[in-house]
Amino acid sequence: MASVAVVGAGLTGLAAAWTLERAGLDVVLYEATSRAGGVVRTERADGFLAELGPNSMSAPDVSASAVLGEVGIAGELVAAAPEARRRYVVHHGRVVPLPLSPSSLMASPLLSFTGKLRLMSEPLARRAPGEEETVAAFARRRLGREAGAVAELATTGVFAGDAGRLSARYAFPRLTEMEAQYGSLLRGMRARRRAAAAPRTITAPRSGMGAIPARLAAGISRLQPDAAVTGIRRDGRGWMLELRTAGGRERTQHDALLLAVPAHAYAGITLPDELWSLGALAGIAHAPVAVLALGFRRDDVGHALDGFGVLAPATEGLTLLGVIFSSSLFPGRAPDGHVLLTVLAGGVGQPALADLDADALEARVRDDLARLLDVRGDPVFRRSARWPRAIPQPELGHGRYLALADDAERAVPAVAFAGSWRDGVAVGDALASGIAAARRLRDRLTTSIAPAGAIA
Ligand SMILES: Cc1cc2nc3c(=O)[nH]c(=O)nc-3n(C[C@H](O)[C@H](O)[C@H](O)COP(=O)(O)OP(=O)(O)OC[C@H]3O[C@@H](n4cnc5c(N)ncnc54)[C@H](O)[C@@H]3O)c2cc1C
Numbered sequence: 001m002a003s004v005a006v007v008g009a010g011l012t013g014l015a016a017a018w019t020l021e022r023a024g025l026d027v028v029l030y031e032a033t034s035r036a037g038g039v040v041r042t043e044r045a046d047g048f049l050a051e052l053g054p055n056s057m058s059a060p061d062v063s064a065s066a067v068l069g070e071v072g073i074a075g076e077l078v079a080a081a082p083e084a085r086r087r088y089v090v091h092h093g094r095v096v097p098l099p100l101s102p103s104s105l106m107a108s109p110l111l112s113f114t115g116k117l118r119l120m121s122e123p124l125a126r127r128a129p130g131e132e133e134t135v136a137a138f139a140r141r142r143l144g145r146e147a148g149a150v151a152e153l154a155t156t157g158v159f160a161g162d163a164g165r166l167s168a169r170y171a172f173p174r175l176t177e178m179e180a181q182y183g184s185l186l187r188g189m190r191a192r193r194r195a196a197a198a199p200r201t202i203t204a205p206r207s208g209m210g211a212i213p214a215r216l217a218a219g220i221s222r223l224q225p226d227a228a229v230t231g232i233r234r235d236g237r238g239w240m241l242e243l244r245t246a247g248g249r250e251r252t253q254h255d256a257l258l259l260a261v262p263a264h265a266y267a268g269i270t271l272p273d274e275l276w277s278l279g280a281l282a283g284i285a286h287a288p289v290a291v292l293a294l295g296f297r298r299d300d301v302g303h304a305l306d307g308f309g310v311l312a313p314a315t316e317g318l319t320l321l322g323v324i325f326s327s328s329l330f331p332g333r334a335p336d337g338h339v340l341l342t343v344l345a346g347g348v349g350q351p352a353l354a355d356l357d358a359d360a361l362e363a364r365v366r367d368d369l370a371r372l373l374d375v376r377g378d379p380v381f382r383r384s385a386r387w388p389r390a391i392p393q394p395e396l397g398h399g400r401y402l403a404l405a406d407d408a409e410r411a412v413p414a415v416a417f418a419g420s421w422r423d424g425v426a427v428g429d430a431l432a433s434g435i436a437a438a439r440r441l442r443d444r445l446t447t448s449i450a451p452a453g454a455i456a
Pocket of ligand 1: 053
């Protein structure tokens with residue numbers, strides 16, 4: 001049976017290791033820290049359930065849904081409350097509904113009469129230029145300056161990023177594909193709405209997102225925590241890994257290798273000549289994010305919290321990037337008579353905020369919460385996390401990194417790469433990335449080094 005090393009036990013690596021093991025391979029999953037899950041972090045105390053990493057996921061692809069079903073998570077998923085479809089945005093210091101469809105944009109106070117006329121003429125907008133565009137350039141070319149600025153808010157919500165630097169093609173491929181297919185976003189959205197059986201639902205396990213890595217990890221026979229891969233060498237037809245473990249330095253040998261570490265982690269791994277070009281992945285920018293989960297007495301919060309949450313455009317000059325109304329989304333997030341708010345701060349726009357200690361950040365965030373959501377009184381629950389390199393930024397030219405991985409997988413036998421820098425930053429993307437890389441590796445092993453019949 002061929003042995004495979006999977007490196008990194010975030011959602012990507014867990015899904016990859018799970019898939020390879022089910023395919024009959026002998027898998028060892030190496031994780032640098034003491035726990036599996038990567039940025040997924042659920043904490044429970046005093047009747048609150050706080051998510052300090054991802055809060056929820058939206059419609060994972062077929063492969064990821066199948067794996068979630070097989071590990072027994074599918075039955076545990078709860079759909080977000082229907083009001084989660086309502087989102088808010090800060091506009092001139094006030095919290096107003098964020099228009100999520102072209103028709104609601106037409107009725108929104110966020111757009112002037114001229115802005116609405118320009119939006120209506122979107123099907124006549126200039127065609128895509130030959131060169132790659134930023135999200136800002138794409139949104140403004142298609143939707144006009146005002147509606148484009150509203151659409152750009154997605155870069156805050158998804159990437160904590162800068163619309164002026166992110167690549168439209170790599171950050172929001174569905175939108176650029178829609179333009180290519182329909183010649184217009186309005187026409188494309190109408191067509192896709194007609195074709196879709198149901199709106200995309202947001203879900204999370206009842207016991208929190210931590211249940212996903214926990215279930216996957218439970219199904220993997222050999223997960224080695226506290227084992228950071230520091231070096232990789234070609235060893236005959238396979239790979240020699242150098243590890244830093246609790247017991248010191250170790251070496252292990254495997255027939256095949258699947259790297260599921262974040263792009264920035266490539267800086268900490270000595271790569272062999274065959275893979276040296278992948279060292280460039282460390283150049284991918286990452287947004288730092290601080291997460292603050294705050295529980296309040298319901299009576300101390302004036303706002304109805306009847307939605308997913310609030311996004312704050314950079315132009316509003318606030319500390320927070322956004323607030324998720326966690327206890328409105330899913331049951332069991334706060335005890336009776338209380339609410340849980342999850343605040344995100346930092347991002348590429350205000351990276352220093354993600355360095356603040358929790359008390360300093362809370363003091364600044366509470367000013368914003370008081371003004372925006374009429375939050376009075378002290379929190380009765382608080383948990384925080386700082387993620388210095390939370391989210392990879394697919395900026396202009398991101399395609400060169402993807403090409404490096406494609407080329408290396410083609411040229412070098414028995415290796416595969418996966419992760420949010422390659423296949424998208426959502427939870428479902430990370431799972432699908434690990435599964436797809438595992439399948440590519442399995443297929444290549446079937447035709448090369450694996451003993452006949454070893455692979456399902
Ligand atoms: C604060 C925050 C909020 C988010 N919110 C959402 C959300 O609501 N919905 C959504 O869909 N997505 C969300 N995301 C994105 C999503 O959670 C991530 O894209 C996804 O979980 C990334 O998984 P991963 O396995 O690729 O990376 P990671 O979770 O970063 O895991 C990588 C793992 O590799 C390990 N590792 C690194 N280097 C080495 C090494 N040398 N040797 C061994 N192991 C190593 C790390 O320790 C880590 O465990 C959020 C992300 C963050 C940070």
